[in-house]
Amino acid sequence: MTGSAASPVPIPVRVGVHPGPALLAGVADGPSLPAHRARYGDLPTPTLDELHRLVSAVGLRGRGGAAFPFATKLEAAARGRRPVVVVNLSEGEPASAKDSALALSAPHLVLDGAVATARALGAREVHLVLPGDRPMARLRMLAAVDERHDKVRLRTHTADPRFVAGQARAVVELMSGRTNLPVTAWAPEAVEGYRRRPTLLSNAETWAQVGRLVLAGEPAYRRLGTGAEPGTTLLTHSRHGADPEVREVPFGTSFGDVLPPLPAGAAVLVGGFHGAWTTWGLLAGTPVSVPGMAAAGLPLGAGIVHVPATAGCPLGFTSAVVDYLAGQSAGRCGPCVNGLPALADAVRAAWQGRDTAARVDELAGLLTRRGACAHPDGTVRMVRSLFTALPAEVAAHRDGACVATTRAGVAP
Structure with a gap:
């Protein structure tokens, strides 16, 4: 067994974050809570029904890779007693940097989404699972937590530096004081997770999308993307020997319109280490879309586009x-x-x-x-x-x- 093999894509030390049209619109303003409130105002307190209507109306899907409908998880968590909300920032995929980009640039958008949901569910606490191998992102989120004065308690945990540490059951194990590794489960976390309570667990980008939807409203959210797939998503463009770059892209945008060009036959890995290979000639004209890409056999996954070395195999x-x-x-x-x-x-x-x-x-x-x-x-x-x-x-x-x-x- 090759247990000590290193990742061919190193964990990034620096991340290039491009200003974007929604989640990353305030990059130049800085990550502080005053800057965030100056942009968005105070956090509204939608009821559970109002929040459910919002996320259902725009068809909000999770951005952690599985693209699971957020409304379905919200419904499941709401049916149980004493639900728990979890922000998964562990980002175990070495080629991904989008959650780190949010931690560094828009941490309070992430926290607003989780806090608003916790209030709507009547949850008393929000758990943040921070990366163990990305110190800058971890420290920025801890600083953001210190700035908050929410009635909902914010608790932090640090994930192990391991690819599977961010898997949902591995996160629940970590929160429970056990080894941060996946275990077999017979019910979804939203039904039975942390301490056998319904656990609404999503990654940082998903919570940032919830935060922006609550703060800006449905009409503003729908101004980007397509009618069938409104909103934006974050892409990590990683290349051999270069710092990864994170871009925010409206759904429906072609990859060739937002990423640097390559020779048509160049190999590109889409979706990360659990993704799929394609060529730039095929990818360039493909729109960024969860169902559209799935129909073409390409998982959007966590939004990773990795280009190996120019002379690489x-x-x-x-x-x-x-x-x-x-x-x-x-x-x-x-x-x-x-x-x-x-x-x-x-x-x-x-x-x-x-x-x-x-x-x-x-x-x-x-x-x-x-x-x-x-x-x-x-x-x-x-x-x-x-x-x-x-x-x-x-x-x-x-x-x-x-x-x-x-x-x-x-x-x-």
Whole structure:
């Protein structure tokens, strides 16, 4: 097992944050509470029915990767006793920086969304799970908490520096004083989570979207995006050897209109380590859209667009990613303990020139939907996309060459 493999994308020390049309509109004003209140005014106190109507009207989806309807989670939490609200800022995905960007630039928009929801639910506390490996983001959120004087109590926890530490059940385990790793659960967290209470857990961007909707109202929210998919989302554009950049993009905007151009055949990883490979030629004309991209076989996920090194090989990069992911599991179920290392071996063999397509298909059938969490599923999706989106690259390796390095003028 490759338990000590490092991530091929390092945790960022610095993040470039571009001013945006909504969540990131106040970047130049600074992250303080006075600057935030000067922009938005005091935080309204919508009732549960009013909040539910707002998030339902705009079809607000979670921005943590699964794109689950927020209204559904709100309904589930509201049906239970003594609900808990959780802001998940752990951001275990190394290629993602959007939640860090919000912590650094708009922490009170995140907190307003969580506090308004807690008030509507009658929750007494909001838990913040902060990243253990992104000190600047963690310290900025702690400073923002110190500025607040909400009647709702704000409690903080620090996640382990691990890929799966931000998984929902892993977060509940951390809050409960146990090891910050996923466990098998028989009910969604919104039904039974922290201390067996309904737990409304979402990532920082989701809470910032709730905050802006409550503060600015539905008409302002709908001015951006499309009729079917109003609003914006945050994209992390990460490139080999450069600091990641976070941009806010209205839904319906083409990727080619907001990201730097690349050669048409350049390989691009969309959605992060649990995402999918494609080429820039296909991605550039694709609109940013959860259902639209899903129909094209591309998960928007956590909004990550990663570009490997100019002379890099996507097979070599994928091999390094799967080695890393195999060592980042909770180690509590067969698909992670045995399956992911086997998948890492198969991808490494493909990189080295062997034909392992049949072995990858076999492992995909054994791993998908059989793990205690979605970690094996996401890893399989990313690997399979390599073979379907970049077949010429895979075939070139079988012939002892490498399309990517040859295109860049580098000997394979």
